Amino acid sequence: MNNLADLMWSIPALLISIILHEVAHGAVSYAFGDRTAARDGRLSLNPLRHIDPVGLLFMIVFRFGWAKAVPIRPESFRHRRLGMFCVSMAGVTVNFLLAFFSYPLYLMASSRGWMLQPFFVNLLWYNVMLMVFNLLPIPPLDGSKVLASFFPWEVQEEIFRYERYSYFILVGLVVTGILSQIIGPIISVVLTGISTFWSGVLL
Numbered sequence: 777m778n779n780l781a782d783l784m785w786s787i788p789a790l791l792i793s794i795i796l797h798e799v800a801h802g803a804v805s806y807a808f809g810d811r812t813a814a815r816d817g818r819l820s821l822n823p824l825r826h827i828d829p830v831g832l833l834f835m836i837v838f839r840f841g842w843a844k845a846v847p848i849r850p851e852s853f854r855h856r857r858l859g860m861f862c863v864s865m866a867g868v869t870v871n872f873l874l875a876f877f878s879y880p881l882y883l884m885a886s887s888r889g890w891m892l893q894p895f896f897v898n899l900l901w902y903n904v905m906l907m908v909f910n911l912l913p914i915p916p917l918d919g920s921k922v923l924a925s926f927f928p929w930e931v932q933e934e935i936f937r938y939e940r941y942s943y944f945i946l947v948g949l950v951v952t953g954i955l956s957q958i959i960g961p962i963i964s965v966v967l968t969g970i971s972t973f974w975s976g977v978l979l
Contacts, residue, residue, distance in 0.1 A: 782894070783836075789898035790835055791823045793874060793906055794843045797867035798826040801846040804866040808859035810852040818846050830947070835902070840909060840950050840959075845916050850932070857925050860932075864921035868907045875903035875966075879974050904966050908959045914946065915939040 799821065802813030817825050828844040835841030853859030882896035911919040916939040924932040949955035 785894040786898045789895055790902050792899065793871060793902040795821055795823055795826055796870050796874065797906055798843050798846050800866040800870040801863055805846065805848045805863045808853040808855065808863065810849050812847045812849050816847055834950055838950050840905060840955055860925035861922060864918045864925065868910050868918055871903040871907040875900050875907065876970055879970050880978065883974065883978065904963050908962050908966060915942040
């Protein structure tokens with residue numbers, strides 16, 4: 777019964793986190809002149825456009841996972857390096873903002889006895905997780921593209937070439953628990969920082 781209740785709150789929080797992360801990528805890509813994400817329907821709020829089945833399963837089971845990568849064509853950007861950097865940072869920036877503002881909502885729900893308290897806890901967790909996880913410099917995660925934006929196009933192509941293989945590395949890191957050991961402490965630091973900030977502001 778508790779597992780069913782957990783899913784009732786975690787799945788909506790997870791879908792919001794994934795969808796807005798991916799739409800942010802697509803919207804910023806569009807702003808820089810690349811229409812690929814828009815043509816592929818990745819500016820939609822329909823979760824089916826963004827969900828990677830394996831990544832979603834991993835998020836529910838292991839609490840770490842990923843969404844379907846937004847297709848981009850950096851050669852279409854008006855400013856290629858700046859576009860690559862901004863598009864890559866768009867999703868994690870949205871995740872940070874969602875996590876940042878979900879904490880005071882959680883405090884409000886707790887103090888007033890609202891039943892939405894578990895929803896805001898999940899919204900906080902998933903967005904911090906997605907932010908930290910996606911900033912890892914492993915293709916195809918956003919961190920690798922942020923890093924690639926500082927290198928010449930030839931080097932970027934080499935990095936992107938290994939994306940298909942890195943997918944299996946990510947699966948292995950999650951299943952073995954190695955990923956949790958790597959980014960778990962970072963997630964804890966971010967969560968502590970957010971709670972400390974709001975505690976100082978609201979108290």
